[in-house]
Amino acid sequence: MAGQPQSNDPVQLPETTPASSVVPRAASLGVWALFLLSLVTLAVSVRGGYEWHLSGYVVVDGLTKVMWVVVTFFSGIVHSYSRRYMAGDSRIDQFYGRIFAFTLIVMAMTAADHVVLFTVAWLGMGLTMASLIGHVHGWDQAQAAGALARRYFLASSGLLGGSLALLAWTTGTASISSILSQAESLPSEVAGLAIGGLFLAAILQSALFPFQNWLLSSMTAPTPASALMHAGFVNAGGILLTRFAPLFAGDTVAMSLLVIGGASSALLGQALLLVQTDIKRKLGASTVAQMGFMILQCGLGFFAAAITHLILHGFYKAYLFLSSGTTVEQTAPKAASQDSLGLLEVIASLGAAVGGGAVFVAITGKGAELDAGLFLVLVVVLTTLHAARNILKRSKLPTPFKLVGISLIVVPIAVYGIIFETISSLLSTVPMTHAPTELTVVHFAIGALFVVSYLAVEFGWHRSSKRLYVALLNLSQPAPETVLTTKEDYNDA
Structure with missing residues (x-):
């Protein structure tokens, strides 16, 4: 938990927040003001059909306005919830500074029409989230989880930056909208490299298989930060793919790759969920599955469906994380129900x-x-x-x-x-x-796999294999350095 030392060597952390601190209240009011402004922007544009551009730098289109409303709403909920949850944390001002900065960075990323601005915002988003994962300075495991996430996010940003630099160099423009207007005329080698880099950047950020480890290791983050991460941050992969849809949609191989990658993670995440008992790790495995389905929808060509999915998933997952404390209970193993239907x-x-x-x-x-x-x-x-x-x-x-x-x-x-x-x-x-x-044959194969997987879970076939259970349990484990492994580490005495 935030504010409590949990490392091998006992650490005394200050627990009193200065009563004079106005940062939590100011940040909360600020983010709700941004939400109202975003809502007005969306309403005005819908009514009048307006779309704002700062040529080559910023584009406020439908995707931008929808994501502004969604991101600021989720962030407002997290800001308000954290005022009580984080009370007593000596670093509450830094926490609020990071989640407010994260909100602004995501808003900048969704509006960016310049490759440098987009890449810088993507990198800033990752580094800010990594610092939230490692928020508790006296907790070695939290620092390890933050460092692990940071490495993943740096790799994602490097792939994104390299891909966008290649596209900018080939097309002679740094404007994303101008690059996409030339998507059909790109040399196949350039398009292939750029698509591969963007695909990897998206699945790294969205914690798809085989990159789910950073997400499953991130449970050291304060619960409000976890809610913001699972409701907003991991969805960035879907936003990236939707923004660059013209680059992917014309390439059958690329779309098939999205289908395969998304379906694999959707099925794996659901399987990992079946073997988890820890509440937050269950939610983490569920997020892997849901992000896989989001990427799968992109691969089917329904990018708007992917945006719809990430919005609904964000609402659902934010609620589950913020209410996770009420569902904690101590239970004993019991036999699975074998009730059959007439x-x-x-x-x-x-x-x-x-x-x-x-x-x-x-x-x-x-x-x-x-x-x-x-x-x-x-x-x-x-x-x-x-x-x-x-x-x-x-x-x-x-x-x-x-x-x-x-x-x-x-x-x-x-x-x-x-x-x-x-x-x-x-x-x-x-x-x-x-x-x-x-x-294509890929769709039929994945569809058949979905049906078989559904039947396996529905009729309990997965329970008949101890080897499968152990394999799934191993895949769902966080990095060892991010977990308390001995009773003495808790320092409860």
Whole structure:
């Protein structure tokens, strides 16, 4: 916990915050003012169709305005929550300085139209988050986690900077929008190198496999910083890919690479979640899975869907982190439930799943044609099926009431579809945020893998292999230097 020494050598940390400090209040008011300003900017642009540019340096388009509203809102929640959570921490002013600076840097990154500004903001974002992970100076493990994250973020920034420098040198312009306007005429070798660098930068920042270790090792961060990280920071990969969509969307190999990388992390993150007992590490594994699905959506050509996903995931994950303290409990292992459903319940859950998919298609139009939209519909169907079966298994209501209840499961699917369409309309001026790819053997293979994985979890097949359990447990472990490994390290006496 923040403010408490947890290293091999006892360290006495000051615990009293000067009563005269105005930084927390000022920073909180400042970030909420930014939220209101962002909201007004979005409303004015929607009403009047305005879009602001500072040619070659800044572009305030649909993506910028949406992300400004989202980032400042999440940051405002974290600022307000931290005033009580971090009370008593001797370095609370530094903490607030970092989270406020992080907010400004992310806002600059989403608006940057110059390769240097974009790269500097990307680097600053990473270094600020690394310092938050290592916030507690008297905790050796926190310092190790911060240093580990910093190495990952420096590598990501190096790949991004190198890719953008290559593109700028080839096109003769440092403006990102000008570079993207020439995407189709880039030499294949240059485009391939740039795409590879941007892809690696995105998955490093979003903690996709095999780079999930920094995220799983970052639990030394104060919980509000973890909320900001999981709700905002890791989503930067999706923002990067959406901004550079014209570069990726015209390359079938690149889009297939995004699909494979995203699907692998989505499945792996979900598998890692199954073997975790620690609450924050469960949330970390869940984030790996969700970021994988976000990148997968980019690979399908639905960049607006990826932005929608990162927004909804941000709301959900920020809530889970900030409320994680209320879910901590001591439990004993128990046998897994083997409750099975009757034939009528199975038919009802399948009907709900098909209905959810049909509602999604009707509202969004995705999946109505033979393209990558069918994959999105498959995911919606599997998600609805899983939710319906959970309701039927866990509810104590009589069967007739449960069957009526699951018919309402299409309501959240409809809400998701409406939000998806709203975000898509706000991003309509951003190039190629809707560029569905043609179905390939990769999509069919990944789709089959999703179905098999769903069945394996649903019927408990994964529990039959101790070797698989151990392998997943090992993959989900944080770096050893970031973990308290002996009882004496806690210094509770």
